[in-house]
Amino acid sequence: MGRITKVTGEFMGVRFEVKPTPIRFDKVVEERRQMLLGWYKENHPKLHEKLEDDKASVDDYTMEDLDALNAWRLDEEFRAKYCKYTAQHCLKLDKKITDATWKSDDLELGTLEEAWDFFTNRRQVPSNGVGVL
Numbered sequence: 001m002g003r004i005t006k007v008t009g010e011f012m013g014v015r016f017e018v019k020p021t022p023i024r025f026d027k028v029v030e031e032r033r034q035m036l037l038g039w040y041k042e043n044h045p046k047l048h049e050k051l052e053d054d055k056a057s058v059d060d061y062t063m064e065d066l067d068a069l070n071a072w073r074l075d076e077e078f079r080a081k082y083c084k085y086t087a088q089h090c091l092k093l094d095k096k097i098t099d100a101t102w103k104s105d106d107l108e109l110g111t112l113e114e115a116w117d118f119f120t121n122r123r124q125v126p127s128n129g130v131g132v133l
Contacts, residue, residue, distance in 0.1 A: 007118045011087070011111050012101050015094040018118045025120055028089050035085065039078050044068040076103050086112055090119035 007018035022028075040048040047068045050056040072078055080102035087093070091112075101107070117123035 007115070009111060009115065011091065011093070011115070012097055012104075012108055014097060016091040016115070018115050019090055019092050021119055021121060029120060032082070032086060032089075035082055036072065039072050039075070039082075040068070043075070044071065073109070079103075079107070083107060083109065083112055086116055090116050 009016055037048060037052060040051060044065075047065045050060060050065065072082065080099070084097075084102050087097070114123070
């Protein structure tokens with residue numbers, strides 16, 4: 001099975017196709033969110049409280065909080081696990097990506113996030129029915 005509209009691209013030199021979106025993709029989205037929240041809880045507990053409570057206003061966030069939001073990208077082990085999880089759920093890769101590549105500072109996060117947006121229907125395929133990343 002596949003998508004009616006094909007979204008294809010290349011990630012770290014490997015061709016891929018975005019997988020079909022399951023009806024309960026919200027479960028995968030929530031699992032991914034919980035991965036990040038768990039990392040914040042362990043590494044930035046004050047930020048975690050604000051995110052978990054979901055009652056903080058924009059004014060409640062400090063510059064340290066804003067820096068911490070992207071700090072997971074500097075944690076090689078976590079980022080490899082998080083990005084690999086994302087790719088396993090939204091990409092059909094032509095070949096396996098090595099563990100060393102997942103841990104690389106050159107990992108193409110933008111491409112992965114763009115594919116995730118197609119997978120979760122946050123981004124739509126162009127009217128010609130072909131999406132190329």
